[in-house]
Amino acid sequence: xxxxxxxxxxxxxxxxxxxxxxxxxxxxxxxxxxxxxxxxxxxxxxxxxxxxxxxxxxxxxxxxxxxxxxxxxxxxxxxxxxxxxxxxxxxxxxxxxxxxxxxxxxxxxxxxxxxxxxxxxxxxxxxxxxxxxxxxxxxxxxxxxxxxxxxxxxxxxxxxxxxxxxxxxxxxxxxxxxxxxxxxxxxxxxxxxxxxxxxxxxxxxxxxxxxxxxxxxxxxxxxxxxxxxxxxxxxxxxxxxxxxxxxxxxxxxxxxxxxxxxxxxxxxxxxxxxxxxxxxxxxxxxxxxxxxxxxxx
Amino acid sequence: xxxxxxxxxxxxxxxxxxxxxxxxxxxxxxxxxxxxxxxxxxxxxxxxxxxxxxxxxxxxxxxxxxxxxxxxxxxxxxxxxxxxxxxxxxxxxxxxxxxxxxxxxxxxxxxxxxxxxxxxxxxxxxxxxxxxxxxxxxxxxxxxxxxxxxxxxxxxxxxxxxxxxxxxxxxxxxxxxxxxxxxxxxxxxxxxxxxxxxxxxxxxxxxxxxxxxxxxxxxxxxxxxxxxxxxxxxxxxxxxxxxxxxxxxxxxxxxxxxxxxxxxxxxxxxxxxxxxxxxxxxxxxxxxxxxxxxxxxxxxxxxxxxxxxxxxxxxxxxxxxxxxxxxxxxxxxxxxxxxxxxxxxxxxxxxxxxxxxxxxxxxxxxxxxxxxxxxxxxxxxxxxxxxxxxxxxxxxxxxxxxxxxxxxxxxxxxxxxxxxxxxxxxxxxxxxxxxxxxxxxxxxxxxxxxxxxxxxxxxxxxxxxxxxxxxxxxxxxxxxxxxxxxxxxxxxxxxxxxxxxxxxxxxxxxxxxxxxxxxxxxxxxxxxxxxxxxxxxxxxxxxxxxxxxxxxxxxxxxxxxxxxxxxxxxxxxxxxxxxxxxxxxxxxxxxxxxxxxxxxxxxxxxxxxxxxxxxxxxxxxxxxxxxxxxxxxxxxxxxxxxxxxxxxxxxxxxxxxxxxxxxx
Numbered sequence: 007x008x009x010x011x012x013x014x015x016x017x018x019x020x021x022x023x024x025x026x027x028x029x030x031x032x033x034x035x036x037x038x039x040x041x042x043x044x045x046x047x048x049x050x051x052x053x054x055x056x057x058x059x060x061x062x063x064x065x066x067x068x069x070x071x072x073x074x075x076x077x078x079x080x081x082x083x084x085x086x087x088x089x090x091x092x093x094x095x096x097x098x099x100x101x102x103x104x105x106x107x108x109x110x111x112x113x114x115x116x117x118x119x120x121x122x123x124x125x126x127x128x129x130x131x132x133x134x135x136x137x138x139x140x141x142x143x144x145x146x147x148x149x150x151x152x153x154x155x156x157x158x159x160x161x162x163x164x165x166x167x168x169x170x171x172x173x174x175x176x177x178x179x180x181x182x183x184x185x186x187x188x189x190x191x192x193x194x195x196x197x198x199x200x201x202x203x204x205x206x207x208x209x210x211x212x213x214x215x216x217x218x219x220x221x222x223x224x225x226x227x228x229x230x231x232x233x234x235x236x237x238x239x240x241x242x243x244x245x246x247x248x249x250x251x252x253x254x255x256x257x258x259x260x261x262x263x264x265x266x267x268x269x270x271x272x273x274x275x276x277x278x279x280x281x282x283x284x285x286x287x288x289x290x291x292x293x294x295x296x297x298x299x300x301x302x303x
Numbered sequence: 304x305x306x307x308x309x310x311x312x313x314x315x316x317x318x319x320x321x322x323x324x325x326x327x328x329x330x331x332x333x334x335x336x337x338x339x340x341x342x343x344x345x346x347x348x349x350x351x352x353x354x355x356x357x358x359x360x361x362x363x364x365x366x367x368x369x370x371x372x373x374x375x376x377x378x379x380x381x382x383x384x385x386x387x388x389x390x391x392x393x394x395x396x397x398x399x400x401x402x403x404x405x406x407x408x409x410x411x412x413x414x415x416x417x418x419x420x421x422x423x424x425x426x427x428x429x430x431x432x433x434x435x436x437x438x439x440x441x442x443x444x445x446x447x448x449x450x451x452x453x454x455x456x457x458x459x460x461x462x463x464x465x466x467x468x469x470x471x472x473x474x475x476x477x478x479x480x481x482x483x484x485x486x487x488x489x490x491x492x493x494x495x496x497x498x499x500x501x502x503x504x505x506x507x508x509x510x511x512x513x514x515x516x517x518x519x520x521x522x523x524x525x526x527x528x529x530x531x532x533x534x535x536x537x538x539x540x541x542x543x544x545x546x547x548x549x550x551x552x553x554x555x556x557x558x559x560x561x562x563x564x565x566x567x568x569x570x571x572x573x574x575x576x577x578x579x580x581x582x583x584x585x586x587x588x589x590x591x592x593x594x595x596x597x598x599x600x601x602x603x604x605x606x607x608x609x610x611x612x613x614x615x616x617x618x619x620x621x622x623x624x625x626x627x628x629x630x631x632x633x634x635x636x637x638x639x640x641x642x643x644x645x646x647x648x649x650x651x652x653x654x655x656x657x658x659x660x661x662x663x664x665x666x667x668x669x670x671x672x673x674x675x676x677x678x679x680x681x682x683x684x685x686x687x688x689x690x691x692x693x694x695x696x697x698x699x700x701x702x703x704x705x706x707x708x709x710x711x712x713x714x715x716x717x718x719x720x721x722x723x724x725x726x727x728x729x730x731x732x733x734x735x736x737x738x739x740x741x742x743x744x745x746x747x748x749x750x751x752x753x754x755x756x757x758x759x760x761x762x763x764x765x766x767x768x769x770x771x772x773x774x775x776x777x778x779x780x781x782x783x784x785x786x787x788x789x790x791x792x793x794x795x796x797x798x799x800x801x802x803x804x805x806x807x808x809x810x811x812x813x814x815x816x817x818x819x820x821x822x823x824x825x826x827x828x829x830x831x832x833x834x835x836x837x838x839x840x841x842x843x844x845x846x847x848x849x850x851x852x853x854x855x856x857x858x859x860x861x862x863x864x865x866x867x868x869x870x871x872x873x874x875x876x877x878x879x880x881x882x883x884x885x886x887x888x889x890x891x892x893x894x895x896x897x898x899x900x901x902x903x904x905x906x907x908x909x910x911x912x913x914x915x916x917x918x919x920x921x922x923x924x925x926x927x928x929x930x931x932x933x934x935x936x937x938x939x940x941x942x943x944x945x946x947x948x949x950x951x952x953x954x955x956x957x958x959x960x961x962x963x964x965x966x967x
Binding site: 097247252255 | 328331336337339340341342343344345346347349350354357358
């Protein structure tokens with residue numbers, strides 16, 4: 007693959023795991039995902055061969071009578087998933103401390119999940135946001151769409167201050183049908199404003215997943231000498247002796263993380279604090295598995 | 304504060320190293336582009352207060368720790384002797400009191416005060432380093448250079464002696480020495496502050512002060528006073544000796560310390576010409592005055608010996624030495640007309656049975672022929688002498704003779720020694736002049752050694768003459784007129800008694816008063832011949848005359864031949880036989896008070912370091928580097944404690960995953 011943020015071996019390993027939504031989806035195309043609709047208005051879509059484990063109530067006996075073979079009826083009641091990957095490309099996402107940069111890690115998550123989604127017949131889209139820029143790649147389930155998505159991801163250059171909250175509001179207004187909104191950001195914004203945006207998305211019945219990306223050094227804050235810190239977003243300069251202010255830094259960080267987590271929980275968004283040194287396979291497998299186990303039959 | 308290594312004080316500049324490193328570190332910061340700026344700004348705002356203080360404390364501890372190390376390395380000296388703030392000293396003149404009293408020990412098992420002070424001075428000078436040391440000791444009175452502090456304890460000039468000290472003379476000597484020695488100097492006076500040695504009222508102190516004030520660079524005067532309690536001590540002193548035939552009478556006194564109480568039993572060892580015997584003495588109270596009669600070997604012309612009590616708090620005052628010569632008859636002359644008075648006076652001057660006492664009567668008309676060369680005592684019962692006779696008598700008195708003047712029977716204006724007789728006076732009819740008042744401790748009417756007083760109140764007189772003039776009254780009649788007066792003339796004494804042993808005058812002839820009075824005066828007069836065998840160490844008599852050599856004759860103790868001139872003992876000085884004892888003043892315990900010191904050293908700005916107590920009270924100077932080393936450790940430990948990192952709070956960060964129940 008020509009994109010360095012894609013790991014084909016990983017994708018092969020994760021290929022058997024579906025990407026599922028936590029809430030019922032609405033879609034025009036038959037898919038794996040539950041539809042909120044039930045009843046006779048649902049039309050027959052297609053046959054497929056019976057495999058061990060399929061629900062026997064779906065066996066089409068007329069097809070058996072005709073062919074002496076077992077076939078399962080696929081109805082329109084099984085519909086497709088639409089996912090939007092909201093990637094924060096503010097300047098702070100360019101930080102790379104002990105591990106790779108947050109933006110690169112976000113690329114990996116977004117591209118891997120998008121690939122899995124499209125591969126299973128679902129649609130994936132991209133929303134890139136800064137305070138000055140809001141770029142969208144509408145979701146599509148065509149394999150060729152992935153290339154466009156990946157190239158957009160690859161071209162991302164973090165800069166400026168964060169525009170995540172306005173982007174989330176825009177998405178909440180724009181997207182008519184329920185979708186999975188995957189937020190990939192360090193969330194360095196006002197938690198109250200973030201709460202508003204997430205509540206907006208919740209109101210629109212979207213399934214929101216928040217990957218809160220932080221570099222391990224941003225959490226540990228371990229330095230051996232005075233440093234001159236330059237803000238990646240607005241260029242603010244501060245000379246400080248880290249070992250003298252470490253305690254207060256950790257308290258402030260802890261307060262922030264607690265607030266953000268609570269905000270996400272209150273908005274019914276799934277929240278995951280991820281350090282960029284976390285193995286991607288471990289992260290994605292855990293994410294996919296956690297969604298798989300929540301499905302009700 | 305002085306420093307042994309002052310150059311190392313440049314190390315104090317190292318105290319600025321932590322601050323410089325801190326400032327350099329602030330400049331040598333690494334630049335990093337940072338994302339989580341909001342937490343950084345908040346942390347910086349909140350840590351401004353106490354963190355800054357903590358950081359300042361850390362820097363301060365580091366700087367002070369290095370400063371303390373620099374001080375310790377420079378070896379500071381803190382001492383009462385050297386004082387605070389003293390700079391470099393070029394010359395130290397040590398005036399060392401080597402008198403007998405300096406051999407007193409602070410306690411049993413301790414060294415003598417002299418040894419203690421010499422060692423302390425040695426140790427102090429070793430700490431001081433580089434100063435020239437000059438010693439002036441009380442025995443020789445001479446200034447000598449001491450090559451090094453260690454040599455101080457080895458010099459014979461610091462050894463014990465049996466002499467007294469003359470502090471004003473030593474101080475003057477120090478000033479004379481310093482007048483020829485440029486540079487910054489100090490004079491250290493090491494003494495036990497005994498008043499008899501210090502002589503606070505001596506007029507020579509004025510000259511000493513003037514000499515010191517005249518120096519181009521006034522020296523610092525420091526008195527090392529070794530006072531305080533001493534180990535129990537008793538001193539033995541020989542007051543006088545008198546030979547009478549084959550008997551030698553020793554007048555002795557044992558003195559105990561001022562705080563001595565109760566009764567003490569002391570063995571007294573007597574050594575006579577090598578033969579030794581011991582007897583016990585019981586002393587109640589502070590002192591005991593007694594006479595020891597020693598029977599001399601038959602036919603012994605000259606001899607010597609010593610008496611001693613056991614060694615105690617001062618080993619130099621436990622022995623008394625004596626020597627004797629051939630028996631000398633005691634001659635007296637009575638210048639009186641024949642008659643009752645003359646007869647009684649002769650009887651009293653040489654009573655029958657007193658074998659070696661003889662008396663000659665000289666008629667007053669032949670008084671001009673008076674010859675007193677081998678006479679101990681003269682009674683002058685005649686008009687006061689004039690002219691050549693007066694000169695003879697005066698010379699006799701000056702050489703130590705005793706003269707008793709009794710009333711001539713008529714008044715006259717003739718004076719002798721500024722004294723004259725009043726006209727005779729008679730008591731009222733039926734009444735007497737009665738002796739009312741007399742000196743019980745001094746003079747020929749004093750009480751006996753056992754305290755028995757003379758029955759002087761029995762003296763009754765009908766007629767009397769009053770001695771008029773400048774003389775000390777020793778007895779008075781009941782009407783307060785003097786009966787007995789004394790006038791000291793150089794080594795001798797003139798006595799005036801106001802009545803006669805004649806029945807028409809008084810009952811002096813009853814011998815109650817006359818006999819003891821006259822006999823005592825005869826003994827005093829005779830003493831000048833026996834006294835030629837007894838003297839004090841350091842006196843004029845003890846010095847060698849040209850051509851004489853000094854040979855020690857007794858076998859007491861362990862004499863030091865190098866120190867012989869300053870030790871007690873029996874010596875032959877040329878042809879002279881002399882028993883030398885420590886001066887009596889060394890047995891007096893009085894010390895000079897602050898007033899006395901102020902008077903004698905007024906204007907010199909002296910400092911007194913009084914070391915009262917045991918010898919092991921510590922060095923006169925104290926090396927203070929240990930204190931600074933401990934301070935350095937304290938500062939560094941404090942800095943380490945302040946630098947201890949606080950516990951991190953990573954474990955309380957929110958969990959990574961938090962997926963609430965999805966809502967449908």
